[in-house]
Amino acid sequence: MEEIYCAALADLLGYGAAQWVPRFFAAFGSYERAYKASRKEVASRGLLTPFLEKSWGGQRWNSLPERVYDYVQTHPVELLTCQSAGYPELLRQLSLPPAILYVKGRLPDSGQGLAIVGSRKATDYGLGAAAQFSRAAALEGIPVYSGGAYGIDGAAHKAAAEAGGVTVAVLGGGLGKLYPSRHLHLFDRICEKGALVTEFAPWEPPLAPQFLQRNRIIVGLSKAILVVEAGTRSGALNTARTALDENRELFAVPGPITSATSQGTNGLIKQGARLADAPRDVLDFLQGREAGAKAGAKPRQLDLFPELKPEERPRAKELIDWLKKQPGQTLDTLADTFPWPLDQLSMLLMELELAGRIQRTSRNRYIAV
Incomplete structure (x- = not known):
């Protein structure tokens, strides 16, 4: 039942879940005791945040555990907390790892994952490049992670699945609100060997802030991040910055200088991201076969705020x-x-x-x- 109460607490805390759920666990020693604590007990430990003042002890607070329990009993979904044996080790290394994971399918047991991200409004060039890199990774047994969206994400997932590999889609909403609906068949294919993953409760709709929030999970599950095609305001650049914040290796595929969807990736390369014009560039890094590579070397650092003075x-x-x-x-x-x-x-x-x-x-x- 610990997972149920952790999931309920995370949904109650909303955007602050990754920060506050571990504090509740540390204060009470279990998620169930934390969730069942009185308002006075929560306040005495400095945990009654303004966000919780109106909800703690209320009707929604009272019904959430049962609602989570009913969902996981009637759907093929696994709940993982940071204390669960199946919680990915790479994900634990994030500065703010998700407090709870809803997993449909099976997460790969690998520390060599490759994230492939890019524009939803991808060109044929970008779609082809994403498929090429994803297929090559899948054929060598490297899991491919992405966000399940249109464009580059979808191309990466599809190519990995068609190559018989493992791919994982990290979602920006709950499993009961799958988005985009045109990818429902693709999501089924992903679950055959891989998984759909989210930190959001099944009833949470896919909202814009949540898509940005989920990017850190894509990064956290991966050893390297490949940005295939992205404009200057693309969400994929948010993923790239998160990769730098979390000390993950960042690669970018160069694109035509006349293409708006290549301005972001070309800019990353200008700033020092590793140029990837062939899958072997990335695969050698993931498999530790780079010539002259130093064990334990830190990823190179880019300017995290190039748009600012x-x-x-x-x-x-x-x-x-x-x-x-x-x-x-x-x-x-x-x-x-x-x-x-x-x-x-x-x-x-x-x-x-x-x-x-x-x-x-x-x-x-x-x-x-």
């Missing part, structure tokens, strides 16, 4: 690091935390939102993505 970058990093630890902050609370002029803080928030580094929710709260 040099003087803005230290503040941007400080702000994002804070939002990772304290998600769901309003402009007022951020202004109280950071002693910067309000106009500069507002402008920085807007620039980071446009760059896909943070997201503003419908309640005007900011989260790092």
